[in-house]
Amino acid sequence: MNPTLEIFSQGEEIVTGQTVDTNAAWLSQACVNMGFTVTRHTAVGDRLDELIALLKEISSRADCCICTGGLGPTSDDLTAQAASLAFSMPLHFDTKAFEQISSFFRNRGRTMPESNRKQAYLPSGAIRIDNQWGTAPGFTLQYNRCRFVFLPGVPFEMQHLFNEFVKCFFERHYTLNPKQLITLKTIGIGESDIQTAIADITIPPEIQLGFRAGPDHIETKLLAPAQYPRQKLDVYIDTIKSRLGDFIFGIADDCNHCDDLPSTIDKMMRDQQRTAIFIETISQGLMAAKCAIANDWLLETHYQRSPAHFADRFSVAFDDIMDLPSQAKSIANAARNQSGADLALIQLYSEDNAIDKQDCTITIYNALLSPEGLRHSTHTIGGSVKRKQNQAALLALDLLRRYLQNTN
Amino acid sequence: MNPTLEIFSQGEEIVTGQTVDTNAAWLSQACVNMGFTVTRHTAVGDRLDELIALLKEISSRADCCICTGGLGPTSDDLTAQAASLAFSMPLHFDTKAFEQISSFFRNRGRTMPESNRKQAYLPSGAIRIDNQWGTAPGFTLQYNRCRFVFLPGVPFEMQHLFNEFVKCFFERHYTLNPKQLITLKTIGIGESDIQTAIADITIPPEIQLGFRAGPDHIETKLLAPAQYPRQKLDVYIDTIKSRLGDFIFGIADDCNHCDDLPSTIDKMMRDQQRTAIFIETISQGLMAAKCAIANDWLLETHYQRSPAHFADRFSVAFDDIMDLPSQAKSIANAARNQSGADLALIQLYSEDNAIDKQDCTITIYNALLSPEGLRHSTHTIGGSVKRKQNQAALLALDLLRRYLQNTN
Numbered sequence: 001m002n003p004t005l006e007i008f009s010q011g012e013e014i015v016t017g018q019t020v021d022t023n024a025a026w027l028s029q030a031c032v033n034m035g036f037t038v039t040r041h042t043a044v045g046d047r048l049d050e051l052i053a054l055l056k057e058i059s060s061r062a063d064c065c066i067c068t069g070g071l072g073p074t075s076d077d078l079t080a081q082a083a084s085l086a087f088s089m090p091l092h093f094d095t096k097a098f099e100q101i102s103s104f105f106r107n108r109g110r111t112m113p114e115s116n117r118k119q120a121y122l123p124s125g126a127i128r129i130d131n132q133w134g135t136a137p138g139f140t141l142q143y144n145r146c147r148f149v150f151l152p153g154v155p156f157e158m159q160h161l162f163n164e165f166v167k168c169f170f171e172r173h174y175t176l177n178p179k180q181l182i183t184l185k186t187i188g189i190g191e192s193d194i195q196t197a198i199a200d201i202t203i204p205p206e207i208q209l210g211f212r213a214g215p216d217h218i219e220t221k222l223l224a225p226a227q228y229p230r231q232k233l234d235v236y237i238d239t240i241k242s243r244l245g246d247f248i249f250g251i252a253d254d255c256n257h258c259d260d261l262p263s264t265i266d267k268m269m270r271d272q273q274r275t276a277i278f279i280e281t282i283s284q285g286l287m288a289a290k291c292a293i294a295n296d297w298l299l300e301t302h303y304q305r306s307p308a309h310f311a312d313r314f315s316v317a318f319d320d321i322m323d324l325p326s327q328a329k330s331i332a333n334a335a336r337n338q339s340g341a342d343l344a345l346i347q348l349y350s351e352d353n354a355i356d357k358q359d360c361t362i363t364i365y366n367a368l369l370s371p372e373g374l375r376h377s378t379h380t381i382g383g384s385v386k387r388k389q390n391q392a393a394l395l396a397l398d399l400l401r402r403y404l405q406n407t408n
Numbered sequence: 409m410n411p412t413l414e415i416f417s418q419g420e421e422i423v424t425g426q427t428v429d430t431n432a433a434w435l436s437q438a439c440v441n442m443g444f445t446v447t448r449h450t451a452v453g454d455r456l457d458e459l460i461a462l463l464k465e466i467s468s469r470a471d472c473c474i475c476t477g478g479l480g481p482t483s484d485d486l487t488a489q490a491a492s493l494a495f496s497m498p499l500h501f502d503t504k505a506f507e508q509i510s511s512f513f514r515n516r517g518r519t520m521p522e523s524n525r526k527q528a529y530l531p532s533g534a535i536r537i538d539n540q541w542g543t544a545p546g547f548t549l550q551y552n553r554c555r556f557v558f559l560p561g562v563p564f565e566m567q568h569l570f571n572e573f574v575k576c577f578f579e580r581h582y583t584l585n586p587k588q589l590i591t592l593k594t595i596g597i598g599e600s601d602i603q604t605a606i607a608d609i610t611i612p613p614e615i616q617l618g619f620r621a622g623p624d625h626i627e628t629k630l631l632a633p634a635q636y637p638r639q640k641l642d643v644y645i646d647t648i649k650s651r652l653g654d655f656i657f658g659i660a661d662d663c664n665h666c667d668d669l670p671s672t673i674d675k676m677m678r679d680q681q682r683t684a685i686f687i688e689t690i691s692q693g694l695m696a697a698k699c700a701i702a703n704d705w706l707l708e709t710h711y712q713r714s715p716a717h718f719a720d721r722f723s724v725a726f727d728d729i730m731d732l733p734s735q736a737k738s739i740a741n742a743a744r745n746q747s748g749a750d751l752a753l754i755q756l757y758s759e760d761n762a763i764d765k766q767d768c769t770i771t772i773y774n775a776l777l778s779p780e781g782l783r784h785s786t787h788t789i790g791g792s793v794k795r796k797q798n799q800a801a802l803l804a805l806d807l808l809r810r811y812l813q814n815t816n
Contacts, residue, residue, distance in 0.1 A: 013620050015446050017436030020428060024451075028425030038423050039458070041451040043432075050447070073600055074619060108769060108790055113600035133791075154621070156792070212426060284700040285686075285693030285709050292692040292797045300717070301693050303709040389700045 003063035005036040009043040010070035035176030051082035069153030071136035089123035268404040279346040283393035328367035411471035413444040417451040418478035443584030459490035477561030479544035497531035585634035676812040687754035691801035740777035
């Protein structure tokens, strides 16, 4: 039997709908992957009596509970106080926590506001979870059958604390039988097309097949019992891989983490010691912005509204009636020579008047000029201006990814 | 006293974190705006006993509850059955519902799968909520003190049913007094510094003061009772405004919507009919990418790793030992002249080696060259590479916002 786990989110901004509770989903997925059975999510606002009642209730129902939020410096941050009252563990001043909070401000050349002192008070008997990414330390304590973990509500702080501390802590304290999860990440192919492509593959009922469409890529997931033989599972993975081919940019399983598209490209650019220049139109800086993991391989990016301006900028002959491939080739060539980059990635488009319009489709033309010659791709994209911008950036980067994967 | 309302979401995909529960936030916001006090969100998976226990629990605690999900045709859709058992209201076959489900398929030229028949069974005594946007009818019933509303989990169906039926139904059944909410949005000042700046303002206990720190800006919120006189409330708003001054980029209340920073800038750039060129370093394209609402006022953006490259690009004399203000001025001047833009916004930085490093702080220098001269700002930013990139983009854009707000 897997241990049960509940997620408890605290904050008026969540319960009133000002903030979508993405922490609950992130934590649930992480805990399901570790082998917990997540049974319930609860969110309440900043009322002490409600918090106390709920903590007591959960302590008698679940084996484990992760609470987020309410650890900030302000008067509406009541979680430590609520835990202290619910579990009769008086708050005490933790000097180590206080030192960390003070040095957080000192390192940033700022004076610590008096209000942050409050964050150093933790329930006695709790184990402190050091937070290098913000001012709120987390903590963990046991009450009744339930192990409680309290984390700050700021997503990146919460995620760091979970990954750096909570994960190892859970692995030591629980006997977990995580299922085997294999995730194939694709770009450039829609969810229904993926389903059609693999519809005739017979997958045994004990393996669960799922899909998750995000704004940046689509995940096809296989979830198998812990004891399911990996060789048998590999047969299904290989069949799906052969159907989806080049659309797959990464595969994650228990042994391999798989990054998002920009991180995948970043790794290959470094490994292959290449440099690039980007020429952006629809993506308006987002191609480069997505690659801001490290700056050393991306030498330059330029956004201009019209290809004519680029031609001017790079002093190449330009004619409005030239077709997109000829325009792209001549600009990319000049950009590559002038910047000294190994690769020039350029995006042009047709139907000028559709860029700024919501829900109009637009055809984009991506070209990548490398020492081996010119590769290109054409896509039609639609939706809001923001969606078109995002898709345009991703599909251009995906042309670079395909080149790097095939030349390696 | 406002009636209390809870949101109850049903579905294994929510509780395991495969789907982020955006319905809960959407419904909460809509109900808070109507005048409900939303007290709790709960999500559970597809287990009949848990569903029954939870429905009973809520019936004795809240004045109203909106449940989403679990109304589909498959065996794991258990909500109607759970409601029937929890409230002793046997399921009965609703012929009108069945006719609607059948015609939904008929109108699309499809045969109704036998499994959809199940969706026509509703608890006896419930009022059906017709669904023209999908196959699952909603329903509403009263038990103990609580009015339950059951809606499908598909967001657009749920939203349609809420807007077309539930809203009017609530207005008829409850005496609602929506509160007054005023939100002040700031950038460039931290949450603790805001609190310190306004700490000595005595705000009456019936006005609730709250803060919300997001990755892009911080919101200071005042929530006042419906009957609280607006003139009296304005005194507090004005006092807070005078303390936070230029850090405020927008104020939202019942009458005025307030956009995020890029949209605020976009509106002013259009209204004032100006054009701009951006010169980016740390932000690596993100300054421009954030402004991709419309493209007409942003003529160009350029990212290069080093100021020396910009000097080269714009053919200006450049000396490594020049200070940042002189470098910025000479590059901005050339960029503005060559592009023909009204405004040149440039970002330079010191401590070259800290850009790519997580958690190192870096000092950025933003300059805006306009027909009226040069404005500049200096900030020290820290955190992950992604956070530094985001802050760098926002703080440069904020210099532009301050200029536009003051010249208007």
